Amino acid sequence: MPQGKLSVIIPTRDSQVCALECVRTLISQTLQPAETVVVDCGSRDSTREIVEESYPEARILRLRRRSNLSQALNRGIRETSAPLVSFLFPEVKLEKGYFSKLVDALEHPEHAETGFATGKIFKMFRGNDVLDSTGLVWPDASPLPLKRGEGEHPGDRYEMQGDVIGPSRGAAVYRRALLQDVALFGEVFDESLDHVLEDVDVACRAHLFGWKGLYVPEARATYDVRDEGPGPTYPDAFRWAFGRQVVLLKNAPLSRLFRGLSRGVIPGPLSLLRDPGSSVPALFAFTGVLSKLHTIRCKRQEIRKRARMRSKAFGISGT
Secondary structure (H helix, E strand, O other): OOOOEEEEEEEEEOHHHHHHHHHHHHHHHOOOEEEEEEEEEEEOOOHHHHHHHHOOOOOOEEEEEOHHHHHHHHHHHHHHOOOOOEOOOOOOOEOOOHHHHHHHHHHHHHHEEEEEEEEEEEEOOEEEEEEEEEEEEOOOOOOOEEEEOOOOOOOOOOOOOOOOOOOOOOOOOHHHHHHHOOOEEEOOOOOOOOOOOOHHHHHHHHHHHOOEEEEEEEEEEEOOOOOOOOOOOOOOOHHHHHHHHHHHHHHHHHHHHHHHHHHHHHHHHHHHHHOOOHHHHHHHHHHHHOOOOOHHHHHHHHHHHHHHHHHHHHHHOOO
């Protein structure tokens, strides 16, 4: 695929610590984006000045400080036009050739119907490279998709190209057609989600609507979270619980929905005694979910309707 087909969207907020290195890795890419839009959510540090000085080709959009990540990503989608879109987080450092490897994979004839491609994302933790993700998968026992390989030292594992349910943030390359297809009531990314699980939410819908995703191990990047542990990186417990409940109630097929409700949405007395650290936030989060239940129900009905239509038209069987 020739250059000029890729839009890159960089969401920022007080990202001066990592913005310069992120931009440097973007500049070094063999495939340069047709347009780069930095969507800044009210930074009070020098993020904008760093980007303007080091990467003047980028267009900077300034949002109000209280704007969340999903709002920034949606604004970026509206402000760009290329047929391929990547969301590049400031904490992500790309190896040379990252974009070209993903775009080449999507351009291959056998992947003409593939909706996105993602690479092998490492997590930098105190100088040690462990995996952050090799894409999202949906195990039978899990109510929601999970990061594959998170926290592992990969060795020679995950070296084969293959299908995945979705990308995990990082710097996946999406077809714009997929983003337009999964949008609900004008939102690609659910703006009720505050910097949590917005990637999983989109991946669920894309999967239910029949889109396929591709993992390309040759494309590598590092997610720099030096202050976090080597395993899963979670936001605060309340936001995590709220996001998990919203994504589950909106997207999960009935078999997974009931399993998820019993495990984490409405914890029982035994759960409260055994694990109050997660059960108490889940209960508080559920009160917030109840206030949005009508909207969640409308979105779920729309998702199930579209999934049924795809299933009839193309023989898709939703998970």
